[in-house]
Amino acid sequence: MDKSSKNEQTTEEPMDEAQQAHSNESETEESQTIEESVAPGEDNGESSLPTEPVEEDQPNEEKSPDEGDTPQQESAETKQVTEQTAAVTDEESSATDLDTESMTDMDALYSDSLKAFDEGEIVVGHIVNVTSDEVMVDIGFKSEGYVPIHEFKTDEKGNSNLNVGDQVEVYIVRHEDADGQLVLSKQYAEEQKLWDSLANAEQSGEVVEGKITERIKGGMRVEVGALKAFLPASQIELHPIRNWDDYINQTYPMKIVKLDKRKRNIVVSRRSLLEEELSTRKAELLSNIKEGELIKGTVKNITEFGAFIDLNGIDGLLHKSDMSWRKIHNPSEVVSIDEEIEAFVINVDLESERISLGLKQKTTDPWESVFDKYPIGSTVKGQVVNIVSYGVFIELEEGVEGLIHISEISWTQRNVAPSKIVMKDQELEARVIDIDTEKKRISLSYKQLVPNPWELLDVKYPFGTKVTGTVKNVTNFGAFIEIEEGIDGLVHSSDFSWLKRNVNPRSILSEGQEVEAVVQKIDPQEQRISLSIKHVEPNPWNLVSTKYAVGSIASGEIVNLTEFGAFARLEEGIEGLIHISELSEERINKPDDVVSKGDVLDLKVIELKMDEQRIGLSLKQAVADREREVVEQYEPKPKQAVTKPKREIKKPNVEEAEETTSFGAALRNVLDFRSEEE
Known part of the structure; x- marks a missing residue:
């Protein structure tokens, strides 16, 4: 394959790594074959093609005329030699042209073999030597490359188990280092x-395997092959993690969510796979x-209002009200x-994907037989399960509780904390007084187990x-x-007190003091007793009607002055009111115009109301009575035997009457009468 054809092939169809490695091996073998064929020419600088030897000198006996050679024969031989020489010359020229062409092709192929490998390329080579420090690899380049031994995996004993001839993929780091050697790396090849x-995988969404190695800030460190990746805490599980150590050294399938080769940054997620799996299981379960x-499930989380149960893909809520009766x-x-646990499916909401579960529904509701087990009026026994400010809850059986209200705890102890009478977990007997199955309530009474002492108080403590x-x-x-x-x-x-009004109880009694009282009223229904301290002594007002009869004169001390009159104390606790109109014959504006506090006066009782404990007094009437008595002392007693003509007493005119008092007018009449008799 020449250079042009090779380039055309490369342009038309890209080759993968295995095809490239195979092509490199073919080119290497072809190059080695060509080098072996032209090697001798390179050493001698001559053609390696074979040539026939040329005879330059002939033996003398062959050229002597004695042997019968004719001139024609010599001429033919000379012509033959000339032709042979020309043929050799042509062959040598042809061989020289072939050698030149072979060298050109060899240089081209050699150059092609160097251009076939670029730095940063991954190629396949053969191990040609293994030492304790490095491994020599032949990739078909002009020289072998070396790979550090630590880049190869070793067994527990530290042996690499490498053999000469083994194929290995390597990364071309540099064509030549400072020593002119080809620098290769197996680790770089694997990483690449x-x-x-x-x-x-990132582009296609394929799943990769990742091993969690350690916990770091914000998440976990993960090994994906030979590369390090970051697994955020929020992408580990669908629920909050309780124990991070459970995930260390565990391998999980993950997805690549972010990849930056330049920054060597890889971010993976396990949650996305769990969500996909959960969605599938959820749809199947619903x-x-x-x-x-x-349905069976595992308790996943516990809250104040219940527990969430994992039903293999979807969570069900087990409310605490459905856990037990x-x-x-x-x-x-x-x-x-x-x-x-195994729970009862109460409700399934396909739209919101919610499942309500229950445990108590697996058993019969005990309230269905409450009337038969606990009839009203019967005595029951239970355990104190809760004590509150308004009473005590007694558990009669699982799911059935009764309340002893604070008013039903004791006949005599009122407004007392229930915790001072009973204790939690204490066993008590009580009497059933009411049942409400609709509201699931049983009313109990603790005090009705004994007679009501208030019903006996009327007999024990009669009135008075x-x-x-x-x-x-x-x-x-x-008090x-x-x-x-x-x-x-x-x-x-x-x-x-009989006599004092607006009494302050704290000024008379104190807690713990022992006193006498008289029973006034008993109300067993309301559990009330009315007592009186003043009834221990007779009521002084009972003698008022005798001592202070209407019309009598009593001595009193002015103790208080008001706008409407003055109060006079007749004796300790007995006071009377002198109205302002009863202070003087004349019209006055203020009581202190006539009397002062502390004055002791003779007063006339003009009104007595025993039921209201009120006494009405009059100063002006007392003065009038006293003046009348004085006048009567000076009036002569009439004679029975002598009858004399009557004389009219001179009546003063109106002006004189206004100037004198009634006492003065009476005195004048008496004197005038006596002067006339004389």
Whole structure:
């Protein structure tokens, strides 16, 4: 094959690496064959073609005339010799032309053999020698190339297991190094082929195998053949990774998502393959799954509201309300991560690709037989599973709980925290008082197991009974007194004193103090007892009607002045009101125009309301009565035997009457009457 034909072939049809290697081998063998055929010519500088020897001198006896040679014979021989000489000359000339042509072809082929190999090309060669440091490879170039021994794989003992004659693909690094040797690399050849294959995989979407070697910032380091690649954390799994170490030294199929040979940057993804696989499995599962059937899966994740179950390609939600017939506070109480379970398919939503699962649906609802097991009025036993501010929950069986409301815990202890009476996990007996199957509620009572002590209080403490108790609490409106354990009575602020109003209970009683009180009222239904401290002593107002009868004169001290009058204290706790109109005969604007605080006056009782504990007093009427008494002292007593004509008492005119007081007018009349008698 000459140079032109070879170039034409290269232009018309590109050859792959194997065809190129085969062509190189053919050209190498052809070149070696030509070199062997022209080698002697190169050494002697003469043609290698064979030539016949030429006889220059003939023996004398052959040329002597004695042998009978004639001139014609000599002339024929001379002609023959001349022809032979000319033939030899032609042959030598022809051989010289052939030698020149062979050398030209050899140079052309030799040059072609050098041009066939470019730096950066991958070619196939034969191992011609193996040493401890390097491997000599013949690729058909003018000289053999050397490859470092460490670029070849070795066994556990460090042996390369290379043999002379083995074929090997190498990369032409340089035609000549400083020593004029051909520089080859097997590692570069493998990398170059790997880069090419990865580029094809990126374009075609083919899958490559990658081995995760270590964890780095943002993801994982992956080996793809002899090259390093980066696997982002978000592209490892479909779900968050719990244990990164589980992936080290594991080989997974991956896809090339980014490739930059110049920067030697390779980014791979495992998630894309998982998503494709998941999509396939999801479609298959949704087409086959049916509501009401049982399906197996693995607990993938646990949240506050339930657990997600991996159903081999799609996640199903197991809500905590569907885990058990009993109330579940934490889904971890029922399932755990990676646990394999069999669940009941409650609902399948093909549009949103959601599957609802349940565990409790595998068993019968215990509420269907609640009325038969726990009739109203019966006594049941259960375990305290939860204590809240408003009561206690008792588990009667799995899935059936009853509530003991705080009002049903004790007959006597009210407004007390349930945790102070019962403890969690404690076994209790209770009485069933109500069942609501629709809302799945059972109402229980703990206190109804014993008689109600409030129903006996009417008999034990009838009205008016004096009791002794301890002050448990003091408020603005009164005080609570415990008369026996769990039984408290209220003393209202109005029942502290007969005489004092607007009493502050804290100024009279303190917690822990022992006091006497009188039972006023008992309400078993509302569980209330009304007590009174003031009823321990007689009501001083009961004597007021006797001591301060209407029309009587009483001494009182002015203790308070108001716009409408003055209050006078008759005795301790007994006060009366002097209205402003009863302070003087004259019209006054303010009470302090007539009286002052601290004044002690004789006052007339003009009004008495026992039910309202009110006494009405009058100063002006008391003064009028006193003046009348004085006048009566000076009036003569009439004689029964002597009858005398009546004399009219001179009445003062209107002007004089206005100038004098009633006392003065009376005194004048008396004096005038006496002067007339004399």
